[in-house]
Amino acid sequence: MKTFPILAVSLVVVCAAGGAWWAAQRHVHEPVAEIGDDGAVYWTCAMHPEVRMDAPGNCPICGMRLVQKRAAARAAAAHDTLPTVEVAAQMVQRLGIRTALVERGRFWQRVDTVGRVEVDARRIRTLESRAVGWIEQQRVHAVGERVRAGETLAGVFAPELYAAQQELLLAHRSGDEALQSAARTRLQLLGADTAQIDAILRRGEAQRALPLLAPADGIVLDLDVHEGRQIAPGMPLARIADLSQVWIIAEIPEAQLGRITEGRPAEVRFAALPGQVFQGRIDYLYPGVDAVTRTARVRIVLDNPQWRLTPGMYAEVTLFGGARDDVLMVPSEALIRTGTRSVVILALDDRHFRPVEVVAGDERDGRTVILDGLKAGQRIVVSGQFLIDAEASLRGAFGRMAPAHAQATGDGP
Template sequence: MKNKNILAAIAAIVIAAGGYGAYRLGVHQAMQASPDHDDAVTVAGGTGKKPLYWHDPMVPGQKFDKPGKSPFMDMQLVPVYAGADGDDGSVTISPRVQQNLGVRTAIVTAGRLPSGVVTVGSVAYNERDVVLVQARSNGFIERLYVRAALDPVKQGQALAELYVPDWIAAQEEYLAARRMQGGDTASLVDGARQRMRLAGMTDGQIRLVESSGKVHPRITISAPVSGVVAELGAREGMTVASGAQLFRINGLSTVWVNADVPENVAAKVRPGDAVEARSPALPGSVFKGKVGAVLPEVSAATRTLKARVELANPGGQLVPGMFATITFASSRNADVLLVPSEAVIQTGTRSVVILAQDGGKFQPVDVEVGGEGNGQTEIRKGLSAGQKIVLSGQFLLDSEASLRGTTSRMDDTQSSGSAPQAPLHHGQGKVERIDKDEVTISHGPIATLKWGAMTMGFKAPPAGLPRNVSVGDRVSFDIKPRQDGTFEIVAISPVAEAPVASDKAMGGMKMPPASTGATK
């Protein structure tokens, strides 16, 4: 029995020695894999990723270059790794969540932006296609062939027959001069012919008198163009004077449409732009034309400009007073970047588009928008052709990003300009320790930072501490934040000794010494 106890003790010693040897071997290998402590700290939690910085999730704007305890809250700093949400202003959403949010995407394309201006107007006569028929001499209307306004007429059609007494004397004089014999009758004939012209006869009527040798006191007035009689100033049996307007004929081969264009889109309508017109009275018919002019006058009642559109009118289908819908097509041929209008988030001061990236990442991009038409919006700055953007679920993505502490991403994605001067914060306390680059102070509450009483380290002033400041002195100091999230002493000076504040005066807080990791 005694020998068995001795053997058991020897076996236990051997096992213990083997375990200690394995432990030392593991430590040696770990030290070889991680030569120094700092490198072991940077590879946090064995993830194999090196943190970019540490921060307090409750104060994400402050960044620290080392791990430790947060100076703001009673918690450890959290590492932030490369590619994590909020690192580049993006948010990562899993495919399942994307499906639940109903995320749809589209591609930024290059193309021509349609003007998208659709307005209404009324058909009117083309005022450049108007002919006036007047009486060239005093006379009487013996017969009228067109008796009502708006009667259609053809070119060369007889309109009225006039009896002109003044022509009788001029024609008889001409015929008498021709019947005279002698060497000087040619001048008399020419003079008589000229008096017939002065009486209002045309060259065709003069030739008729010459060829027939008879007096023709009546004249038949014909339509010079085809169209409609817009105005009728003649009645059968009436006396007319020279220059009196008998007929006003408007052509219908082309018509005008006076379209009302809102002044906020008037810049998109230019002379020469192609247009298409449709009328409810002629379903299925499309009339093509162009903008003849944009009249330089805005209606005070409707805040619209008049665009004068000239349309071809085959068959005379469009008539004055008819209602028409006008669609303008821009004459600009340059290609621009286009995105669906639903992809643009208008905040009132900014225009934002959510950019879809690889790996389920979404990043907001500030864009400069241009014109809009047919559901497409022009992007002048901020995107490039071929990028993928989000069409639906943008606001939910924004909410998801805000819940993950990346609200600053949406507000400062593309902020520019120099950083503002860091504010100064004043405090009082007791110097606990002075190191080469750091001063540890037990200070009271700092209202501007919403800090309670605590002990923490501050970066020493660039010029060093004054000679009259040492450990145990009560001091008054000013600090400012640095880019790495720590605070630097700007000014420090000793103050008269004051009674030690009680726990109640210190807000009932007993702060432990500052963590060296967070302040070094």
């Protein structure tokens, strides 16, 4: 009665053993070339590269025969900590791996930033009262209005100014040159210009209210003129800004200050004027760095003959800092940036590759300056480098695990 269960158990055991044997026969590993860093011969498992033995035998993990490998000497660079990776020829084609040479050449430095349009402070004119009087016949009433040179803003009646006109007419009728010169000077000191004085002499009579004229084409920034208002000497009446030339104030990071100098060219673009590029020069580097943003201010002067640029407009600014000759450059797409370091994949030949840590500098037009880590003439990977870097990182992690594993199994030295 117990024969059937015993036979069933025996059959299960035999089947399991046979399945394990069959799986072992089917467990075929592809040998993977691995390069160490000490130049010695060692044995490893192609399926488990973290296993590394000093004598032939079986893999302690899967039991397959170990493969003999000969390590290569480590590269001389101290920062080169990742192993070399060998990629089969068909895999090179399948991954579309492309390479490029490390070259020396001329690199044009530049800084891309943003800025805003501001009034040229050197083109602001202030009109002030020079005598006690009153405002009459006001013609410009609001801040922001555009005025032309010689345009009347308002009339100014001042008893002292009216009396000075009468004195000029009397001196002119007397024919005394000294009196005429003194009368002219007094009127000029009270704010009358040469054209107004000549007009008084042509008419032969004094004007009750002399016009307050705009000194140049521009816009009204401030206006403290209201009809009937009393004014006093030194009182500012209006400020006029000439917009035929404007400033672009740009902010640049502290780390990029060394790339630019005064007098270097600049290009400015505006969202309101697509497709147009304004050429200018760096006029001034403001001293000091903002304690919060860690940026410095740069001033660029632009001609604005048609007044298309108005204060407050947003600008995209490119500052050119000159050329650097004989610098190492690589395609920017070759760099692998991790946030803490920059890596490129060095092509030793058509199948062997090794990650190399580099110090990257400025970047422009798809080219990046390399400050350290490479030499001219070396070949680097520009396509497919991320897969190679991942494989090298994995190999490096396995290599660091190997001594601990060998010690745990008792197979290591």
